[in-house]
Amino acid sequence: MDELVFYHWLAIAWMALAVVTFVALFFITAPYGRFTRKGWGPRIESRWGWIIMESPSIIAMVVLFAIGPQRTNPVAIVLVLLWAVHYVHRTYIFPFRLHSSRQSMTVSVILMAVVFNLGNGYLNGRYLFDLGPALQTSWFGDPRFIIGILLFIGGYALNQHADRVLIGLRKPGETGYKIPRGGAYRFISCPNYLGEMIEWAGWALMAWNLGAVAFLVWTVANLAPRAFRTHRWYGQEFADYPKERKALIPFIV
């Protein structure tokens, strides 16, 4: 089968799987972080877990960029750099900033993330850097690129701010949970997840291909159910949890 045909069918199947996962996650909460529980198999040290599960994203993208014909294309260079900014931080810096209450992570979650990140890396890098048409430098002036990069930077900033607030809630050695306050937490319980979704919506606009849309669909499928579950958890855990705060979208839901 022609690789482009394979690519399109894979992207469609990938999105269909995301829709199934979205529905499933309302019934089965993904067992990591505060919702981790027994019965999901062996565990390994959390920091290694983060590094192992996120590395395929950065490695796949950089390798596909380096071996593809677009490696001197300015648009491809900007896109791979933006991807790297996010994933170098997420893979090699973020895990060392956390004051997690848990020292370990389930291997089954890590393996699922590795499979996802390999597929996602292929779907994003392969089209952008080889199978798809070369994006010309005029693309930098296209509204899809301009709006996309603004959303990407805005989403990244929101995600960073929200994660920083959470990390700052615990002093070294503390393990309990507290109510996050200030900034975007005045409006919603999970601005980190909203920031992540905005970031990849921006990426989908900038990259303008099916693989990038599939990544956005997966991000929403993973994080929206988790935001609603986390919001409910805060309400159950803290009697004084701010009543006006929504889960994910200010003033709406």
Ligand SMILES: NC(=O)c1ccc[n+]([C@@H]2O[C@H](COP(=O)([O-])OP(=O)(O)OC[C@H]3O[C@@H](n4cnc5c(N)ncnc54)[C@H](OP(=O)(O)O)[C@@H]3O)[C@@H](O)[C@H]2O)c1
């Ligand atoms: N693109 C995607 O599909 C995707 C999927 C998953 C995650 N992510 C991103 O990865 C990052 C981490 O996600 P996550 O789900 O692991 O985040 P999280 O559950 O909010 O946890 C982040 C860190 O903050 C701590 N924390 C959270 N709430 C706290 C509270 N109320 N009081 C004290 N400490 C608290 C957690 O401690 P504990 O470990 O002790 O709970 C953990 O160390 C986010 O930026 C998210 O957007 C992206």
